Amino acid sequence: MNQIIPRHLSDYCRDSRVALAIAGVTDDHALLTVNAPFEALTGYTAAEVVGKNCRLLQRDAPNAEARERIHEFLGDDRHVNVRTPIVNFRKDGRPFVNLLYMSKLRAGDGSIPFIFASQFDVSHAQPDMLADYDRELGLTLSRLTPLVAESGMVLEGSLMTIGNTAATIAQAKLTLAELDDMRFP
Known part of the structure; x- marks a missing residue:
């Protein structure tokens, strides 16, 4: 894994x-860095996940639709961003x-050296919590854009993928109800 994230980008992420x-585009899209909020959300430390694909968070969850959307995003340069609910598991085994x-x-x-990702637990979120996250993610993306430009890169996509808060929360609640009926190792 020889990919080095520009310092100002890694500092911003941190x-x-x-x-x-932030993941690379080689070595199975291995994670190159994660920040403290990622660690708090997942229970995994950076040392435990850097160098691994974040699909480790999925364990045995089917996630068919989400996996398909992620594969389309990763496999086709025309897909500049993706936003999807996906079942993940914290280190202690609790799903979210x-x-x-x-x-x-x-x-x-024209090359794509990195994949930028943000995560938010919508399991028990209320519409105002998701709206706050959407605002914070929007600010994060708007601040990140000039930082990425300093490295001669462009953050692809836009905030058009952020929206439909109520539908996202409703889908998360249905997914959680389905998880209650399943057992995971």
Whole structure:
């Protein structure tokens, strides 16, 4: 894993109040860095997840629709970002519905060196909590854009994927109800 994140980008990720991760585009999209809110959300330390694909958070959850959307995003340069609820598990085994946002960071030469991701637990969120997260993610993305530009990269996509708060929370509650009927190792 030879990918080095520009210092100002890694510093920004570290200091963000939103759960963030940056993955590479080689080595099975291994995580290159995660921040403290990511660690608090998942229970995993950076040392435990850096170098691994974040699908480790999915364990045995089916996540068919979310996996399909993520594969489309990763496999097609025309998909610049994705936002999808996905069942994840904390280190202690407790499931939660993660509202995953991913965007490609594109270099000036057209290559995509990094994948930027944000996570939010919508399991028990109320509409105002998700709205607060959406605002914070919007601020994060607007502040991140010029930082990424300093490295000659562009944060692809826009805030158009952020929205429909009530539908997202309703879907999370249905997913949690389904999880109550399932057993996971």
